[in-house]
Amino acid sequence: MDNVSSSILTFNELTELNLSIPDYQRPYVWELKQIKMLLKDIENTKDGALLGSIILHEIKRDGKTIYEVIDGQQRLTTIKLILMVLSEYKIVMENHNGYSNYLSNVSFFHKISQDNIKNNYEYIKNYLSNEDKAKDFLEKLENTQFIIVATTKADDAFIFFDNTNSKGKKLENYDLIKAFHLQAKQERHKDLQNANARYFESVINADKDNINKFLNQILNFTRKTIKQEHERTKWWSDDLIFDEFCKENLSGQSSCDYGIISDFANGVEFFEYFRKFYEMLKIIKQTDFYQKLNYLDGTGYLQNALCMCMVVFMDRFKSGNFDKMMRFATRIIYTNRLVGKSVRWESTMGSSEKIIRAIFVNNYESKIYESLDEIARECYAYEQEKIAENQIDGGKRKDYKELCKDYLNEEFKKYGILGHYVG
Structure with missing residues (x-):
């Protein structure tokens, strides 16, 4: 790509770049495990060892060239903390104006960032506990190098974006x-x-x-x-x-x-889309009906399948009968709570697929319920067959059967839904 360049820069050359960490970047999440690794890498540096790659997006702002950090912010921020500790010994002031331009305008508003900065700074300060050690460490830091990938197009920067920082936390x-x-x-x-x-x-x-x-x-x-x-x-x-x-x-x-x-x-x-469906999910999880089912799902498969069906319904039929659909979807999906020793992903997702397609292909709510009624009757016959085969009745399966007898089957009946077969 013509707009992409790569080079190897020494630490001194890197600190001369006008680096910026955009607001959209995640917080500074490195903890002591990653700090110890980076300190050890620097301390073991010989002959300009590489400290990984940095991906930058080059932009022009107010007549200046600025390099936004797309990948590498955790290492670069940690090096900023190291320089802050070294500056207390005055030795860093002799080099490149104390590296005063390095990440000079970066601020961290996120509490996670602030907490990690405080903890990591204290650890680095104790690690570089005397001037002789600090001076030796600075010399080794200045011998490090970085692979720099810079592009004038943000989209290209994300093509190069590595999901894992060097020896760091997976994004x-x-x-x-x-x-x-x-x-x-x-x-x-x-x-x-x-x-x-x-x-x-x-x-x-x-x-x-x-x-x-x-x-x-x-x-x-x-x-x-x-x-x-x-x-x-x-x-x-x-x-x-x-x-x-x-x-x-x-x-x-x-x-x-x-x-x-x-x-x-x-x-x-995208953010409007995300907010819309995330708020729907919150509503679903806050309903009393959902809360009664909450403790009966060890794997999370049943809850996920139910939520999938409900967000599709709420989006497609904004004034639809939420309570009825919630009970119909539960009746079909939770067959998988009754028929086996454990809930299987394949059968649970298969149930949710049938419901989602019924919701999505029908333009009238009544037609959806006709389709789901047929599926519920198939589930009832399947429950009769499987429960007769498998008499083991412990744990969450037993709890769900009790909930059916005490509450759920009555709820299904209210809405004209065929209840579970519970023996």
Whole structure:
């Protein structure tokens, strides 16, 4: 690519670049494990050893050339902390004006960043505990080198973006997706960019363990189910998920709204899409009915399958009978809680596929229920057969049968839904 250059820079040359860490980057997440590795790498440096690659996006701003860090911010920030410690011994002041230009305008508003900066700084300060050790360490740091990949196009920078920093923490899918869409619109929508960055981070902080599940196991699988393009063995691989949510679409122009399977222009539209379906998911999980099922799913497959069906329904039938659909979907999906010793992914996803397709292909709500009624009757016959074969009745399976007798089958009956066979 003509707009991409690569070179090997010494540490001194690197610090002369006007480096910037964009707001859309993830927080500074390195902890002591990664700090110890980097310190050891530098200390063992001989003859200009490489400290990994740095990917930069070259831009012009106010007549100046600025290099936005796309990959490498964790190492570069840690080196900034090292220089801050070294400056206390005055030895760094003799070199290149104390490296005063290095990450001089970078700020860290995120609490995760601030906490890690404080902890890591204290560790580095104790590690470089005297002036002789600090001086020797600076000499070794100055002998290090970096592979620099720089491009004038942000899209090309993300092509080179490595999912794993050198000996560092693997980037989560939400880190990659967030960065892709925030960088795509930063010039036109700076205020909105910052607001979306804060919203996304607030969601991650509040629900970090579930965000990847939401993107991977709910939105991604639902989209591929409707489009009939998923492979069961690969549907949540990292590459496929990134490709699904980070497509180049119409050079940033808006496209038609096709609901959950919509494509989106880079940037603004993705975050509107994400917020819309994430808020739907929160509503589903807050319902009393969902809460009664919450403890009965050891693997999470049943809950994910139920949520997939419900977000499709809520999106497609905005004034539809939420309570009835919630119970119909539960009745069909939770057959898998009754019929075996454990819940199987394949059968659970197979059940959700049938429901999703029924919702998506029908333009009238009544037609959906006709289709689901047929599936429920098939489930009832299947339950009779399998429960007769398998008399083991412990754990969550037993708990679910009790819930059916005490509550669920009555709820299904209220909405004209054939209940579970419980023996």
